[in-house]
Amino acid sequence: MSEHPEQGQETQHNEAHPNQAHQHHGDDGGGAPEPDGGGISPATVWDERYRSKTRLWSGKPNPQLVREAGGLRPGKALELGCGEGADAIWLAQQGWSVTAVDVSAVALERAHSHELAELARESVNASNGDIRSRITWQQADLTQWQPGDAYDFVTAQFLHSQELDWRIPLRTAASAVKPGGTLLVVGHHPDRLPPWGADHHNHRDMFYTADDLVRELGLGGPEWQIEVLTSRERPVTGPEGQEATIADVVLRATRLP
Numbered sequence: 001m002s003e004h005p006e007q008g009q010e011t012q013h014n015e016a017h018p019n020q021a022h023q024h025h026g027d028d029g030g031g032a033p034e035p036d037g038g039g040i041s042p043a044t045v046w047d048e049r050y051r052s053k054t055r056l057w058s059g060k061p062n063p064q065l066v067r068e069a070g071g072l073r074p075g076k077a078l079e080l081g082c083g084e085g086a087d088a089i090w091l092a093q094q095g096w097s098v099t100a101v102d103v104s105a106v107a108l109e110r111a112h113s114h115e116l117a118e119l120a121r122e123s124v125n126a127s128n129g130d131i132r133s134r135i136t137w138q139q140a141d142l143t144q145w146q147p148g149d150a151y152d153f154v155t156a157q158f159l160h161s162q163e164l165d166w167r168i169p170l171r172t173a174a175s176a177v178k179p180g181g182t183l184l185v186v187g188h189h190p191d192r193l194p195p196w197g198a199d200h201h202n203h204r205d206m207f208y209t210a211d212d213l214v215r216e217l218g219l220g221g222p223e224w225q226i227e228v229l230t231s232r233e234r235p236v237t238g239p240e241g242q243e244a245t246i247a248d249v250v251l252r253a254t255r256l257p
Contacts, residue, residue, distance in 0.1 A: 042141060042164075046104035050084075055110075061090035062157045064186045068228060068252050069094070075152030078176050080142055080169050081159050085111025085135075089118055092134035096153065101138045101145060108137045142169040150178035157186045162203045167216050174217045179257040182227075185213055185249075189231045192247035196238045213251045228252035 065087050074095030082088045082100035084107055091098050092115070102108050115135055143164060156173045159166055170185055177183045190207035210229045214220050231247040238244065 043103050047106040050106040061086050064250050068184050077153040078151040080156040083107050085114050088135050098135045101140050105139050112137050147176040151176050152181045155184040160206045177255045183253045185251045187249045189247040189249050194244045210249050219253050225254045
């Protein structure tokens with residue numbers, strides 16, 4: 001995910017995804033597009049959703065990502081569900097070489113544009129003016145995509161959808177972590193969803209607890225060391241200015257060498 005919604009927009013992220021679900025999810029409060037029911041591909045559905053607004057998310061990196069990854073030594077990173085690119089751009093600015101994957105070509109085009117704008121700003125202050133991209137943007141359906149490499153850091157933020165079994169992309173995320181690397185998964189806690197977006201409350205199986213993640217991703221064995229396993233409250237604002245407190249599930253784990 002990726003990112004906070006724009007002011008006045010429903011604070012929920014790319015979550016519920018029609019017909020399959022978007023593989024990008026941001027840090028909003030729990031709303032999601034209605035299932036289209038017409039057999040349309042998830043790429044088409046999410047392309048249309050992005051085209052409906054000039055910016056779907058706030059452009060700010062997710063706070064749990066900043067908190068958990070801020071102290072890590074940069075290396076190769078993978079983000080599943082990058083959306084408009086705020087998280088990937090933030091990681092690149094911290095020194096990471098990032099592979100950022102999303103189902104929507106429209107979102108990726110927008111993300112690349114945001115990256116170019118950031119690079120232009122950075123080059124103004126660079127001593128030699130040579131600021132180069134650290135991000136590879138890749139379009140893919142996360143129900144099928146598999147990484148061709150292993151990564152020092154893998155993150156998936158708010159990968160929730162009515163049609164996508166979250167276990168599929170999150171198991172992919174765990175499998176992509178190299179020995180000594182870090183996995184970070186963040187999502188909405190099923191018992192702390194906002195009072196708006198009632199449709200999400202009817203699809204609680206698209207959310208997970210921290211214990212669900214450990215069990216379903218196989219993180220309880222000797223191969224992994226759990227560093228953070230918690231839920232954290234934060235305030236959100238609804239589409240009509242409603243205020244609520246929700247909770248983010250946060251899991252950070254290290255694959256042992």
